[in-house]
Amino acid sequence: MKLATIRLGGGTRAVKQIDGDQHDGGALLDLGYPDLRALLTDPEGLSKAAAATDGTVYDAETADFAPPVLDPDKVVCVAHNYGDHVRRLGLTLPQHPRLSTKFSSALIGAHDPIVKPADAHALDSAVELAVVIGRAVRHADDEAAAAAIAGFTVMNDVTDRDLEFEMDEWGLGNIWDRSTPIGPYLVTPDELPGGVSPAVALSTVVNGAQVQTGDTANLHFDPVHVVRRVSRFMELVPGDVVATGSPSSPAHDHGAHLKAGDTIVASIDGIGACRSTVVDDAVVDGTAIGASSH
Numbered sequence: 001m002k003l004a005t006i007r008l009g010g011g012t013r014a015v016k017q018i019d020g021d022q023h024d025g026g027a028l029l030d031l032g033y034p035d036l037r038a039l040l041t042d043p044e045g046l047s048k049a050a051a052a053t054d055g056t057v058y059d060a061e062t063a064d065f066a067p068p069v070l071d072p073d074k075v076v077c078v079a080h081n082y083g084d085h086v087r088r089l090g091l092t093l094p095q096h097p098r099l100s101t102k103f104s105s106a107l108i109g110a111h112d113p114i115v116k117p118a119d120a121h122a123l124d125s126a127v128e129l130a131v132v133i134g135r136a137v138r139h140a141d142d143e144a145a146a147a148a149i150a151g152f153t154v155m156n157d158v159t160d161r162d163l164e165f166e167m168d169e170w171g172l173g174n175i176w177d178r179s180t181p182i183g184p185y186l187v188t189p190d191e192l193p194g195g196v197s198p199a200v201a202l203s204t205v206v207n208g209a210q211v212q213t214g215d216t217a218n219l220h221f222d223p224v225h226v227v228r229r230v231s232r233f234m235e236l237v238p239g240d241v242v243a244t245g246s247p248s249s250p251a252h253d254h255g256a257h258l259k260a261g262d263t264i265v266a267s268i269d270g271i272g273a274c275r276s277t278v279v280d281d282a283v284v285d286g287t288a289i290g291a292s293s294h
Helices: 036-041 045-051 083-088 142-147 161-166 170-174 223-233 250-254
Strands: 002-008 011-017 027-030 057-059 075-079 098-102 114-116 127-133 149-156 180-187 201-206 209-215 241-243 263-268 272-280 282-284 287-289
Touching: 002 036, 011 036, 036 045, 036 127, 098 223, 127 201, 127 223, 127 263, 142 149, 142 223, 149 223, 149 241, 149 263, 149 272, 180 272, 223 241
Parallel strands: 075 241, 114 272
Antiparallel strands: 002 011, 002 180, 011 027, 027 057, 075 098, 127 149, 127 241, 149 180, 201 209, 201 263, 263 272, 282 287
């Protein structure tokens, strides 16, 4: 299944794609939940969604996609999880996933504008396969970690490289508000080659030029391993998001960082694409202007 949360007037609805393809077309069937977090919190939510055939239908081409999970309890990120990326940085492959966190206020819909902070000067895009948790899990073994994976989505983990290394704290470069497109769809593992450890191509295109390519088959730590590791430190609950890391992006080394007006397509085969435009965030007397809530 391909599931999503869409905005309708002052609210949202959980939907599933009932026709179309990986290019996000077709129709969307209302599943009777206000959003995907509510659906995933229901122990029978996924099975009800799979069986659903009746309900209001919306046009996917004109839908306003919210983040698949509006307000996840936790957003956990993995750094340096592709061998080519680690080698390009001159680092050694880690023995365990290198974890950081992100706030839910950073997440925006797959087609929402990326708000560029006034003091950000070295923004890079970073496509990532993100796991969405479907059941609570703590101290998981491989079997429990795999069972906890509801599906996968696309994340564009936009990062400010200057800020990332300003205080040798790489997690600071990608946590500001409205910086991280995610979605539009949550795709269940049965739809993907490799299931809970999918082998799918991912890429980033900026202004029509490809700046990043990779394949999730080359993840150093696969999604099951990552979920198992994260569950050692915290209970993962339905709707939590775990991003698995970004492949090498040598095109970013030439100093062509993101600026207002740039268009970005971060895509993963079989899952979908985040299509975003960068906009400036005006700052007056230290107060951000124009960063609306998601």
